[in-house]
Amino acid sequence: DAMVIQNPRYQVTQFGKPVTLSCSQTLNHNVMYWYQQKSSQAPKLLFHYYDKDFNNEADTPDNFQSRRPNTSFCFLDIRSPGLGDAAMYLCATSRAGTSYEQYFGPGTRLTVT
Amino acid sequence: DAKTTQPPSMDCAEGRAANLPCNHSTISGNEYVYWYRQIHSQGPQYIIHGLKNNETNEMASLIITEDRKSSTLILPHATLRDTAVYYCIVRVDAGGTSYGKLTFGQGTILTVHP
Numbered sequence: 190d191a192m193v194i195q196n197p198r199y200q201v202t203q204f205g206k207p208v209t210l211s212c213s214q215t216l217n218h219n220v221m222y223w224y225q226q227k228s229s230q231a232p233k234l235l236f237h238y239y240d241k242d243f244n245n246e247a248d249t250p251d252n253f254q255s256r257r258p259n260t261s262f263c264f265l266d267i268r269s270p271g272l273g274d275a276a277m278y279l280c281a282t283s284r285a286g287t288s289y290e291q292y293f294g295p296g297t298r299l300t301v302t
Numbered sequence: 303d304a305k306t307t308q309p310p311s312m313d314c315a316e317g318r319a320a321n322l323p324c325n326h327s328t329i330s331g332n333e334y335v336y337w338y339r340q341i342h343s344q345g346p347q348y349i350i351h352g353l354k355n356n357e358t359n360e361m362a363s364l365i366i367t368e369d370r371k372s373s374t375l376i377l378p379h380a381t382l383r384d385t386a387v388y389y390c391i392v393r394v395d396a397g398g399t400s401y402g403k404l405t406f407g408q409g410t411i412l413t414v415h416p
Contacts, residue, residue, distance in 0.1 A: 193345075220401050226353030231389065231406035232346065239401070279345050285401040290336070 192216050193294035195280050201300045202270050210265040210297045212280030222291065223255060223265040224279040232279055238263060239285065275301045306390045310362050311411040320377040324390030327371040334393045336404070337375045341354040346389065346406075349375065359414060380414045387411050
């Protein structure tokens with residue numbers, strides 16, 4: 190009965206090689222979020238989708254992009270990963286107009302070599 | 303955005319109540335207080351939220367002071383599995399739509415020991 194699924198759980202990529210992380214949800218929530226969490230730090234919001242509307246945080250690097258082809262799926266694309274992009278990437282969902290609580294996936298840990 | 307302040311770490315004996323404080327002195331009248339926790343190597347988990355009144359659910363209780371400048375999360379009978387980072391967050395409305403973005407602070411590392 191997984192609700193927010195992230196694949197893969199662990200991803201290794203090479204410096205500068207594009208990588209895509211995926212998130213899917215079975216909750217039919219209309220809002221999806223991507224967070225970056227570096228070691229020993231708090232999660233930091235990168236961007237979110239409200240339905241098909243994309244909302245970027247002001248300090249999110251251009252190197253990070255996202256796609257949401259349908260309600261259930263959302264992708265995080267890192268065009269040219271640097272060593273500083275090694276982190277846990279967390280996907281979350283929420284339903285607008287309810288209690289606003291967010292449901293998080295288990296995360297994908299990205300290693301850049 | 304209202305800023306929150308939490309102690310960096312706390313200890314609690316198993317079976318005892320864990321009381322986690324949070325200061326949010328600049329909170330606005332329509333901002334909610336949310337609590338999440340993150341167990342090591344997992345995604346954050348929603349615990350509870352409140353606006354003015356005290357709240358209780360199966361996981362915890364939330365006590366908000368009358369002036370709303372601080373709150374306390376209470377885990378009534380802490381277990382070893384409650385060892386986690388606990389985040390107190392004031393919800394920010396995202397451009398007037400009916401959902402909120404979350405800005406995580408550093409949180410409190412709660413260690414429950416036998």
